[in-house]
Amino acid sequence: MKFSFGQLITGKRLVNDLSASKERITGRLKDEIVSPLVSLPRQLVVGIIGSLFVATGLAFVLVGSLRLTQHFWAFQGNTSWLAYLVVWFEAVIIALFTLWRISARSKRKKSTS
Numbered sequence: 001m002k003f004s005f006g007q008l009i010t011g012k013r014l015v016n017d018l019s020a021s022k023e024r025i026t027g028r029l030k031d032e033i034v035s036p037l038v039s040l041p042r043q044l045v046v047g048i049i050g051s052l053f054v055a056t057g058l059a060f061v062l063v064g065s066l067r068l069t070q071h072f073w074a075f076q077g078n079t080s081w082l083a084y085l086v087v088w089f090e091a092v093i094i095a096l097f098t099l100w101r102i103s104a105r106s107k108r109k110k111s112t113s
Contacts, residue, residue: 058091
């Protein structure tokens with residue numbers, strides 16, 4: 001834009017700058033607020049479906065592990081409760097590993113932002 005005293009005196013340049021700034025701000029707000037809100041339902045549905053699949057798979061793995069450990073001679077008779085204890089520790093280890101990986105991913109995303 002070329003400078004002129006006429007625009008300065010009448011305030012046209014200031015009005016043009018303010019309207020351009022307003023357009024930039026509203027465009028930025030739409031990009032930062034409206035776009036994520038539009039994609040939120042799809043992300044929630046995908047997350048819920050993924051969580052259900054992971055929970056179902058984990059249940060199958062833990063039940064299979066329980067059935068496997070119950071066949072060993074050490075887990076029969078008076079010590080049958082040890083099989084359940086072993087599977088409970090497996091579930092805790094899997095949960096801790098999952099939480100560790102989720103926190104590592106979120107830390108990595110924060111460092112790249």
